Amino acid sequence: MSARLAGPAIVAALVVVPPALPVFLVTTLTEVLILGLFAMSLDLLVGYTGLDSFGHAAVYGLGAYTTALVLLHTPLPLPVALAIGAAVTALIALPIAWLCTRTTGVSFAMLTLAFAQLLYAIAYKWQSVTGGSDGLAGVPRTPGPLGMTWFTSRLGYYYMVVACVVGAFLLCRAFVRSPVGTALLGIRDNERKASALGYNPRVYKIVVFVVAALVGGLAGALYAPFAGFASPDLFFWLLSGQVLVMVIIGGAGTLAGPIVGAAFFYLLEHYLSGITDSWALVLGLIFIVFVLFVPEGIWGAVRRGASVS
């Protein structure tokens, strides 16, 4: 099998295998892919541009709430609601990007955190629209016209998610390989030099911030009809911290790494907490050992292993 076929082979496996899996594994796989998409979007900022966002939960929450509201209050079908969720997130992200990119480093991280927490406060307080602390439950998967119902079933929704993740992955890959992507790497490695070469770093940062919001917003949008609800926790800083951990564990600066990191984090937490009440202790120790012994992330380690052989 040639290297070029590895990607298509993974996609083919994602398409062919699930009908043979037990139902709950399909559910698990769906959530893993949604989280993977979310982590991948953050890596556009962290890995490709060197912008450490501590508030990426903001776009997840925005996508989820927007889509949930559209599905609950309008007859629009699911695919349209997803598109609206992602688009609205990107739109709201634009002014936030403009403000946040005035700063760099830790200040940038904290400013993004502040905006995410502000949105958390709004989701919490604006009870008539957001349902307050109870959130919005019972989000339907509204079927489309002409009897388009395939995505309302568990497996159908899974394929919907696979399509979105693959599409977003290809889009992001094209983006990071485009001249814009090259400029971003230049900004990450040496912002002054990039400016001297005639790039305006701020503009590029705003662009990548909005693209990350679009993709992250899509992940949030996919989550709401998947789980059937949206709650303020989706904006909370803990989720922002967790997704950053996923990116670092998987390996920042790649598109596949964060998806692997998300799968690792999610499956580990989920299954550990089913085995022991002290899952947090084990998970924490794993992180610490991981940092000390796998410095380049899972994906980096896998690639290194491959190149050695």
Place this chain on the structure above:
Amino acid sequence: MSARIGRRQFLVTGAAAAGVLAAPPILTRVWAQGSGPIRIGVPTAVTGTFAALGAQVVRTCKLVQKEVDERGGILGRKVEFLFDDTQGNPANCVRKAQEMVERSQVNLLTGIMASSEALAVSAKLQEWNAFFLSAINGAGELTAEKYVPNFFRANTSGPMGARTIALYLKDAPEKTFYAIGLDYAWGHSSVGVFEKEIQRAGKEFTGKVFAPQGTKDYSTYITKIRQASPNGLYVAMTGDDATAFYQQAAQFKLGDKLQMVTELVDILNLKPAGDATLGLVGSSRYTSSIDTPENKAFVKRFEAEVKDVPDTFDGEQYQALQVLFRAIEKAKSTETAALIKAMEGLEVTSVKGKVVMRECDHQGAQQGFVVKAVKRQGVAYPVPEVIKTYPADVITPPCRKSSYS
């Protein structure tokens, strides 16, 4: 970035992923619900902010399992509880509950903690063909606006608690009331019901304020309350927030000038806040001082086995399980549809007295208790003592309503 992936590396990743996904089902054997033990899913908060409340649910379930074993099971079948940690987060709760339903073939759920969790799970019940019996969730809408046929509530709801204390205060000497609530759904609904009911009782309601969950410093709110100088203060707070508030209110000697009343009296708050809560009056969903033979037997057994006094959610979880078992016996089945049918109109005498699971909205109609925190010999902290009981028909709201008008 290089996107080249070698063949060997792909196989390694693929195998690892398959391993992670495939391993867990091997760990748990799968029983079909219908023969073998009756399996009850308890996705509750073992860690996180609600951990102390989740611990009550878990210890009571374990005690009940032992009791059932001793009397030879339900329908001759053993009872097994599946506990899993939700951290009080609805996303985790839906995931864990779904796993119980789909991977472990459990269709009975109970012990869910936060109302956001309960609402999220409740919306999924029909899709899962599962049955959820609330022992804790107070949100009025669960049996009103958000009613679903697969949800039942064996516990006293938030509006019922607020109604009980408002009825009690009707005859109290205090004339003006102010309210402080936690700034989330339950706090708002509790204060809302209290406001209406106390005005109906002919008293003056002078204002309200809401504090966010996790507030460290209540001094500003205490200043506000002082300025309003009411005769009575209604407190709609739970958990660690309530403890912190009582403690700080006592430091400001707030209780010297007004009577504090609350919707929920928990030993969990009385214990750490200490004498700060002496004299606190409130409604109680359950207290070990309820004077029925069933309760005395439960308290005795509980104290002997758990080495602690049963608190609010111990009693509520116990009652819910008694209701559930009676329904299973009546249905002679644990199938969801049969159980719903058996549950509707079911009458059980439990630790809190008689409970009737109403057919119209699936709320358990039951008595309301007013308690006062008093000193008891041999106990280091104030304990709740029942001072008045209200019958079910005056405290249970009209069908599918969360208010009383």
Place this chain on the structure above:
Amino acid sequence: MELTAFLVTQSLNAAALAALLFFISIGLTLIFGIMRIVNFAHGALYMLGAYTGFSLALLTGSYWLALVGAPVIVGALGFVIEAVVMRPLYRREHGAFLLVTFGLALVIGEAIRLGWGPEPRRFALPPALAGSITILGDPFPTYRLFLAVFGAVVALALWQFLERTRLGLLVRATAQNAEMVHALGTDVHRVRAGVFALGCALAALGGVMAVPLVTAYLGLGVGVVVDAFVIVIIGGMGSFVGSIVGSVILGVVQTFGNYYLPDLALAAVYLAMIAVLVFRPAGLFGQRE
């Protein structure tokens, strides 16, 4: 309540809250200043301080011993943590620290649940601090006055330490330029270890100070990290004075803000933070990186 009494009470409340916030934030800013890392375990260490203080008070029967002992114990733990898990990472990017401190937070949090159980814990204050004094006709808790005064004393002592002692000079120099300090022949590792331990001890002190207000409970650490972030960012990352000013600003914003605009309580601090950062991206007293 008349206006004077209102203003006096509220100002005292603000001062007490500022002191509490100062204890929460100062350790974080010291550690950031010298190590350039954001310590996500800060909230867990703060909580550990509260629980350790509870146990010490229970064992010794003395509040004062708990007040001194908990920071010492947690500080010693910080020393060990620095040596075992931090030291191998200094040449790595800060993502490594994020992961490690995130992991530490999980480990410490769960260790507390296993060690002390899920129920909230509290210790009694000594009689001298437990009562209240009358200010313009209304009782005011003595403990809050103590909190405000003690916060000022600790701030002053730390300031003197940083400004007037040789060790303090070394700490400031390392924060400015670690390589230069190293070139001059000082062991930077020991300075870092010392500051990390000090930061942990101060977090623990904050935890002990908070117990009489909120008890020691399992959710104690969750919100604290974010509060500390906000203060440190408003004041300026790594700035000692900034941490003090940030605490006072937040104390005043919360005390008076929650009074006049209670609906904004949840959002007010973040709005304040955004406002500051938009105009001064490095914080009020921070230096541009």
